[in-house]
Amino acid sequence: MWDLNRLRIWRAVVATGSVVAAAKNLNYTPATISQHITTLQKSVGAPLYHRSGRGIEITEFGKRLAEDSGEVFASVAKLDELVDSFNTVSRPRMRIAAFASFSARLLPGIIESVAGDHPNLRFDIQLNEPARSRRSHCLIEIRSEVPQDGETHLPEMTRVGLFDDEYRVVVSDRHEFAGRESVPFKDLEDQPWVDYDLWSGPTSRVVDLACAAAGFERRNFAASEDDHAALALVSSDLAITVLPRLSTLQLPPGLVAVALTDPEPVRRVVMHVRERDAHLPHVRAFATAAEAVVADYLARAAAV
Structure with a gap:
């Protein structure tokens, strides 16, 4: 009826x-x-x-x-x-944990490559920063490391170094640093800062070590868990911030990223692959695509 x-x-x-x-x-x-x-x-x-x-x-x-x-x-x-739910039981699933800037800038290109050969693959993407707990169920983890602290090896996972990500000082286009090719880190001492990493993870620790190497403690004007709010303060010329280059690729209008020297802060970006699943075709495809996408990114960055 x-x-x-x-x-x-x-x-x-x-x-x-x-x-x-x-x-x-x-x-x-x-x-x-x-x-x-x-x-x-x-x-x-x-x-x-x-x-x-x-x-x-x-x-x-x-x-x-x-x-x-x-x-x-x-x-x-x-x-x-x-x-x-029944149909997805046998459907392969790629669980990935990565930090925000990698997920936004590089991960789409990797997934595009993998999905072309594995159209039935489902991608589950999680953030592993600023979460304090490790995403132990993931097949792939993309993490930041502090080079001074040595390599981090996760249990039952194989570590693959991807690239070193140097830092930039981000300022308003009205700021005195905006027209420079580079800025000595020491010149940041008297500037008001925006702290965007309240949990003091590896990305922030690199900055703290650079401040110590330059002989000062940063003077935080404000702190925010939200990148957009932090950059809005910088855009208003109220403060500066220091970000990894990957995070500065698509800055909002009114902001400029300038290279740093003496020292040049760097974080290391690494990929961890779960060992027992590394032989699976879609996992191998992801690892291969990640290295290819990173190589293309580095080539383009070097040409700028």
């Missing part, structure tokens, strides 16, 4: 109060909508609507039918979820 598509169309008509509006929302013609609701009315054997001028007036029964049928569609949605 019940045609779910006609019932769905009827719910759209009741929700909008108009055949024309429902037709527009569902990408049907008004004539098609009218035909479906006329057929539905005949099948239930009770009036769902009455003609009223150039439109329709929905009956109380028609309203009740639309309202109560919501439970039907909720049940159908649950069945769809069940089928999807």
Whole structure:
């Protein structure tokens, strides 16, 4: 008796109060909508609507039918979820943990390459900074290291060095540093800073070590967990901040990234691959693509 598509169309008509509006929302013609609701009315054997001028007036029964049928569609949605969950049991899944700038700048190119050869692969992407706990269930972890602290080796994972990411000072385009090719780190001593890493992870530790090497402690004007809020303060010429180059590739208008010298802070970007899954084709493809995308990034960076 019940045609779910006609019932769905009827719910759209009741929700909008108009055949024309429902037709527009569902990408049907008004004539098609009218035909479906006329057929539905005949099948239930009770009036769902009455003609009223150039439109329709929905009956109380028609309203009740639309309202109560919501439970039907909720049940159908649950069945769809069940089928999807069953179908994804055998579907390979690539669980990746990475820090934000890598996920935004380099990860899309890696995934594009992998997905081309593995179209059925599902990608689950998580942030591992500023989270304090390790994402132990991931096949791939992209992490920052502090070179002065030595290499970090995660249990049951193989470490692959990707590249060294040097830091830049980010300032307003009105700032005195904006027109320079480079700035000695010592010149940052008297500047107000925005601290964007409240949990003092490896990215921030590199900056702290550079400050110590230059003989000063940074003077924080503000601190923010949100990069956009921190950069807004910099854009207003209220403060400066120091970011890895990867984080400065797409700065908002009004901001300039300038190289640093004496010292030149650097973080190391590494990839950890879960050893027991390293032989899987999609994992090997990811590792290969990561090295290729990084090589292309470094070549383009060197040309700038």
